[in-house]
C-alpha cells in the first residue's frame with residue numbers, strides 16, 4: 001500500500017473502486033461547462049478545463065460519519081466520493097473538489113504551498129476557512145444552487161449555499177460584495193494575492209487578519225459541535241454524560257453565534273469607516289449610501305441584533321454632515337451655530353430612512369421565502 005493510501009485509511013477513508021471512465025468524462029464535462037459559462041472573468045478555455053478534470057483520479061470510498069461527502073486529497077491529487085450518493089450530487093460535489101485541484105500550488109518536492117486563499121507555512125495553514133467559504137460560494141453560484149434564508153445557531157441569514165458551509169458562504173459574500181466578486185474568484189482559482197491585497201487595503205491590515213481568524217474560529221466551533229453530536233448519536237451514554245455533552249454543545253453554539261456577529265460587525269465597520277474618510281464628492285456620498293443600504297440584504301440577524309440598524313442611522317447622519325460641508329463650505333465654519341436646525345432636519349431624514357429600511361427587510365424575506 002502506498003503512503004497516500006495509508007494516510008487515507010488513517011482518516012477512515014477506504015477506497016471501494018475507481019469512478020468509471022464514462023462517469024469521469026461526464027463529471028469533467030459538467031464541471032468544465034459550468035465553470036466556463038458562469039465565470040467568464042477567469043478566462044479559461046473549455047477544452048483546458050475538460051482536459052484537466054478528466055485526468056483527475058476519482059474514487060468511490062467508504063467515509064466515516066460526520067466527514068464531508070467528498071474530499072480532495074492533495075498528496076495524490078485525487079478526489080474521493082462517499083459510496084451510495086446520487087450522480088447529480090456527485091457532479092455538484094465534484095465542482096467544489098475540482099476547484100481545489102485548480103487552486104493547488106506545490107513546490108518541486110511536492111509539498112503543498114498554497115490552496116487558493118490558503119497559505120501553508122511552518123506546518124500551519126493560514127486562511128483555510130476563508131478558502132473553503134470561497135470555493136463553496138463559487139460552487140453554489142456555478143451550479144445554480146438556490147439562494148435561501150436559513151437559521152442556524154439562532155442566526156437568521158441569507159445564503160447562496162444552504163447545505164454546505166452556509167454561514168461561511170454568507171460572510172464571504174458580504175466581503176466580496178465590497179471587494180468585487182471577480183477578484184475573489186480569480187484569487188480562489190489561481191491562488192494569487194489579488195483578493196487578499198485588496199481586502200487588506202480596503203478593510204485595514206489588522207482587521208483583515210482578524211476577520212480571517214473569525215472564519216477559522218467559526219469552522220473550528222462547528223466541527224467541534226459535529227464531533228460531539230456524532231458521539232451522542234453513535235454511543236450508548238449515561239444520563240450524566242449525555243447532559244455534559246448537551247451543555248457543551250449549547251455553550252459552543254452560543255460562542256458560535258457571538259463569533260458570527262463579531263465577525264460580521266467587524267466586516268461592516270472596518271470597510272465603511274475606512275471609506276467614510278475617502279469621500280470627496282457628492283457622487284461618492286450617493287454611492288456610499290446605496291452600497292450601505294443594499295448591504296442590509298446580505299447580513300445575518302437575530303431577535304436582539306440591532307448593530308447594523310444603529311450603525312446605518314449613525315452613518316447617514318455622518319453623511320449628512322459631509323454633504324453639507326461639501327455643498328456649502330461656509331457652513332463648515334459655522335456648523336456649531338446651526339446644529340439645532342440640522343438636528344431637526346436630520347431627525348426627519350432618519351425617520352424616512354427607518355421606514356424605507358423596514359420595508360426593504362420585509363420584502364427581502366418575503367422574496368426569499370417563496
Ligand SMILES: [Zn+2]
Nearest residue numbers: 096100132135
Ligand atoms: Zn473543500
